[in-house]
Amino acid sequence: MRLGLAVLMIVLPLAAIYSRRLVFTLMPVAAGLILLGSSLVPGNTILADIRRGLTSSVGLAAVALALWVGASLIWTPFRGIGLEVFAKALGTIVLAFVVIAALPSRSRVSNLNLMPIGAGLAAVVAAALVLAVPATVPNMPELELSTLERAAVGLVLSVWPALTALGVRERWSSGGALAVAVAIAAVAVWTPAALAGMAAGALVFALSTNNPRRMAKFLAYVFALAILLAPLFLFAAERIPGLPLGLAKQVAPWTELVRAAPEKLVTGFGFNTLQRALSSGLLPQTAPTNLLFEIWFELGVLGALFSAALIFLSFRAAGRAEAHGAPFLLAGLTCVLVIAIWGLATLQLWWITLLGAMAISFGCVLKGLQREDRPAAGKIRSGLMQPA
Numbered sequence: 001m002r003l004g005l006a007v008l009m010i011v012l013p014l015a016a017i018y019s020r021r022l023v024f025t026l027m028p029v030a031a032g033l034i035l036l037g038s039s040l041v042p043g044n045t046i047l048a049d050i051r052r053g054l055t056s057s058v059g060l061a062a063v064a065l066a067l068w069v070g071a072s073l074i075w076t077p078f079r080g081i082g083l084e085v086f087a088k089a090l091g092t093i094v095l096a097f098v099v100i101a102a103l104p105s106r107s108r109v110s111n112l113n114l115m116p117i118g119a120g121l122a123a124v125v126a127a128a129l130v131l132a133v134p135a136t137v138p139n140m141p142e143l144e145l146s147t148l149e150r151a152a153v154g155l156v157l158s159v160w161p162a163l164t165a166l167g168v169r170e171r172w173s174s175g176g177a178l179a180v181a182v183a184i185a186a187v188a189v190w191t192p193a194a195l196a197g198m199a200a201g202a203l204v205f206a207l208s209t210n211n212p213r214r215m216a217k218f219l220a221y222v223f224a225l226a227i228l229l230a231p232l233f234l235f236a237a238e239r240i241p242g243l244p245l246g247l248a249k250q251v252a253p254w255t256e257l258v259r260a261a262p263e264k265l266v267t268g269f270g271f272n273t274l275q276r277a278l279s280s281g282l283l284p285q286t287a288p289t290n291l292l293f294e295i296w297f298e299l300g301v302l303g304a305l306f307s308a309a310l311i312f313l314s315f316r317a318a319g320r321a322e323a324h325g326a327p328f329l330l331a332g333l334t335c336v337l338v339i340a341i342w343g344l345a346t347l348q349l350w351w352i353t354l355l356g357a358m359a360i361s362f363g364c365v366l367k368g369l370q371r372e373d374r375p376a377a378g379k380i381r382s383g384l385m386q387p388a
Helices: 002-018 021-039 046-054 057-072 079-102 114-131 133-139 145-167 172-189 192-208 212-228 230-237 244-260 274-280 291-319 326-342 349-369 377-385
Strands: none
Touching: 002 021, 002 114, 002 145, 002 349, 021 079, 021 349, 046 057, 046 079, 057 079, 057 291, 079 349, 114 145, 114 172, 114 349, 145 172, 145 192, 145 326, 145 349, 172 192, 192 212, 192 326, 212 230, 212 291, 212 326, 230 291, 274 291, 291 326, 326 349
């Protein structure tokens, strides 16, 4: 199990710097090792944890969204490609969920140390590669700027569970050094979306340390309303004079399509149609590719409702997590959503894989924080005083 965690938390962030394809290979390898290790533990509660997760409010919302996404493949004009992408994405999500359920209820310190080690090494290597680009790139044909950008995004995602592993043990100096190293790497690669996500996460962490539940409630409403009210802004964009970045022209083709077929506002055009619409010329290349637009274009109002419910319930559940881990979890969720809304990554498989790795890392830390209540000292002494 520790070998699987090492592959996930150390090897995967480093491999992502060199090749994006290695991420897809290492994720199932790490998951398989963790599941194999779990099967050797007597009395594991994996089935009970899976059932508990699926019947929770967050689990039910996720299942509802997955069913709607699958149903949208019926009317998508690109059914073959959409079905393939959906199967791979769903398989990655289910695999990550099962691995989280298989993780031990108490994480050893040696397992927790793997996260900051992996994030720190990846940050140093990424920054060093950028500084050595003129001499390195000719000898590394697979090293591309997009690969480094995706690696920087993965690094920013992985830093939050790593900081959680350090924060719960009050190793604040090490956590600060790790955060600075990751920020330097993101600046060196220059990935604005990753920097924006990390900055937003840091702000949320600072504001939620005293009262994570209140902050979770606030964030739940903010992001849920952002999804639900997005089309109001999109339809009004063409009537707002002088709108920056020409957003009115960017969304005009979508509004025309919806006016021609109003039912598409409810059902959407089907899963994985945004990229196909961009490549086929149905939408201009300048059209938005962020999470908000993609949800409404592909899944319609029902997909937006399910997505908003999932995000709302996820933030509320994060706020109810163990007190030491809740601020980090809220920061991580905020970081993910800011990057997705920014538009750098939406529902692509590499993004889903990185989210799965992040979720497993968080699960390793947060499950380790679950401790049974210790008996009072008086009860211990009275028990010791009783004759055998």
